[in-house]
Amino acid sequence: MDKINETIKTQLAHRTIREFTDQKIPDDVFELLMEVGRHTATSVGMQACSIIRITDSDLKKEIAEVCGQEYVARAPELMIFIVDQYRNYQIAKEKGYTAETAKDMDRFFQSFTDACLMAQNIVTAAESLGLGTVYLGSILNDSEKICELLKLPEMTFPVLGLGIGYPNQNPMKKPRMEMKLRVFENAYSSFNNYLDEIKDYDEEMKTYYDLRDPEKPLGSFSDQVVRRYMQSNPRRSGILNVIRKQGFDLKIKQS
Amino acid sequence: MDKINETIKTQLAHRTIREFTDQKIPDDVFELLMEVGRHTATSVGMQACSIIRITDSDLKKEIAEVCGQEYVARAPELMIFIVDQYRNYQIAKEKGYTAETAKDMDRFFQSFTDACLMAQNIVTAAESLGLGTVYLGSILNDSEKICELLKLPEMTFPVLGLGIGYPNQNPMKKPRMEMKLRVFENAYSSFNNYLDEIKDYDEEMKTYYDLRDPEKPLGSFSDQVVRRYMQSNPRRSGILNVIRKQGFDLKIKQS
Numbered sequence: 001m002d003k004i005n006e007t008i009k010t011q012l013a014h015r016t017i018r019e020f021t022d023q024k025i026p027d028d029v030f031e032l033l034m035e036v037g038r039h040t041a042t043s044v045g046m047q048a049c050s051i052i053r054i055t056d057s058d059l060k061k062e063i064a065e066v067c068g069q070e071y072v073a074r075a076p077e078l079m080i081f082i083v084d085q086y087r088n089y090q091i092a093k094e095k096g097y098t099a100e101t102a103k104d105m106d107r108f109f110q111s112f113t114d115a116c117l118m119a120q121n122i123v124t125a126a127e128s129l130g131l132g133t134v135y136l137g138s139i140l141n142d143s144e145k146i147c148e149l150l151k152l153p154e155m156t157f158p159v160l161g162l163g164i165g166y167p168n169q170n171p172m173k174k175p176r177m178e179m180k181l182r183v184f185e186n187a188y189s190s191f192n193n194y195l196d197e198i199k200d201y202d203e204e205m206k207t208y209y210d211l212r213d214p215e216k217p218l219g220s221f222s223d224q225v226v227r228r229y230m231q232s233n234p235r236r237s238g239i240l241n242v243i244r245k246q247g248f249d250l251k252i253k254q255s
Numbered sequence: 256m257d258k259i260n261e262t263i264k265t266q267l268a269h270r271t272i273r274e275f276t277d278q279k280i281p282d283d284v285f286e287l288l289m290e291v292g293r294h295t296a297t298s299v300g301m302q303a304c305s306i307i308r309i310t311d312s313d314l315k316k317e318i319a320e321v322c323g324q325e326y327v328a329r330a331p332e333l334m335i336f337i338v339d340q341y342r343n344y345q346i347a348k349e350k351g352y353t354a355e356t357a358k359d360m361d362r363f364f365q366s367f368t369d370a371c372l373m374a375q376n377i378v379t380a381a382e383s384l385g386l387g388t389v390y391l392g393s394i395l396n397d398s399e400k401i402c403e404l405l406k407l408p409e410m411t412f413p414v415l416g417l418g419i420g421y422p423n424q425n426p427m428k429k430p431r432m433e434m435k436l437r438v439f440e441n442a443y444s445s446f447n448n449y450l451d452e453i454k455d456y457d458e459e460m461k462t463y464y465d466l467r468d469p470e471k472p473l474g475s476f477s478d479q480v481v482r483r484y485m486q487s488n489p490r491r492s493g494i495l496n497v498i499r500k501q502g503f504d505l506k507i508k509q510s
Contacts, residue, residue: 004287005383008291040269041390052441094449105494121266183305229357
């Protein structure tokens with residue numbers, strides 16, 4: 001399609017990169033990535049998310065342990081995006097307002113959204129410069145531990161980790177299901193038989209996993225769905241308890 | 256800086272566009288944006304977010320009413336990104352698994368993150384094609400109403416709205432605070448006096464608002480923080496009650 005420009009070419013070529021060369025990311029490149037982060041859209045202009053850049057190698061190892069992914073410790077750049085209502089709460093306090101509404105869950109979700117938008121903007125910029133990236137949702141395997149490790153104050157919370165570096169691998173692109181299963185018009189629409197709908201995709205994923213690692217065939221997409229759902233971790237599913245511990249007011253009504 | 260390529264140039268030029276020309280977005284452009292969405296990183300490959308594309312003009316008006324922003328009804332393309340654990344839950348059920356863990360809050364947050372990453376990827380692609388975009392966090396003014404309007408089934412939830420079209424305005428770029436206030440090394444670091452730190456930024460924002468609309472001067476950034484925190488809406492802050500109503504298991508321990 002003639003609409004495909006360099007930006008979109010980068011976006012369509014996205015793959016997760018987990019192995020990086022030893023090359024450091026130059027300072028001016030890192031700063032440019034932060035500039036892109038700074039220019040990302042932010043809910044009602046509040047800029048209520050922040051980044052913790054991890055440069056300490058022992059800390060990297062501790063985070064890698066939470067993630068259960070040893071390669072995390074080897075990422076040339078590692079950053080954790082966080083919900084941050086702390087900064088604006090202090091600003092309001094300094095102006096003489098107690099602003100307990102800073103602790104409301106809609107603020108939390110605004111910050112959480114800001115953090116994700118910023119992360120993706122930085123990922124696209126990094127990939128456009130030939131860098132590789134890996135998202136680390138696995139920091140939430142133990143969000144309480146991450147709060148401790150990063151000394152996160154009240155009204156902050158970890159959202160997502162991100163590793164960046166120069167790629168030292170050339171993995172295949174992971175197939176995705178068709179968008180007709182994911183884009184609906186005016187209302188949600190269900191399918192009568194999902195396994196039927198994803199039959200080809202299931203096959204495609206099976207082949208992908210077989211080729212990726214013949215020693216460790218992971219089966220089809222639907223096999224993976226079941227496998228993932230069977231894994232349950234109370235430290236993960238109890239995330240709201242940690243969010244409350246960080247000072248947010250859940251505002252749950254008795255059910 | 257010589258590192259600035261076309262992609263990054265687009266990202267650094269980001270502004271919210273609220274007024275669009277009548278020109279429709281061509282089908283092939285819309286499809287390309289969906290392709291970019293499809294290629295976005297997704298937590299453990301689960302692709303657990305979806306898009307509701309709003310084409311019905313009455314429905315657009317109802318959504319605009321929830322948002323409290325009449326221009327929403329006039330966006331040539333309007334889409335709502337949603338948490339979607341429903342699809343994979345059905346897939347697991349069809350394979351004979353009840354998969355109640357689909358309702359856990361860590362799945363919810365995985366989906367929420369997926370939805371935000373996809374939205375930002377689509378925004379960058381759209382802007383690279385000369386389109387303008389406006390995020391609509393305001394759909395969460397009444398998330399329950401949005402669930403009704405879009406007929407969202409259990410284990411789905413609205414995250415973020417997005418309007419796209421050809422720009423019919425040329426707004427100034429909104430100034431942002433310095434990244435030294437937002438990027439920390441290895442641990443969160445507080446400042447002794449935030450109002451001091453943002454003094455120049457506060458002035459810059461005041462000038463920005465004055466120039467943007469001399470009839471409606473909004474004051475400094477810190478004024479805005481206070482103003483926003485003073486606004487509290489029980490339908491917004493009670494968001495977790497609607498998330499629970501949509502079938503998610505909050506897993507809150509007695510405090």
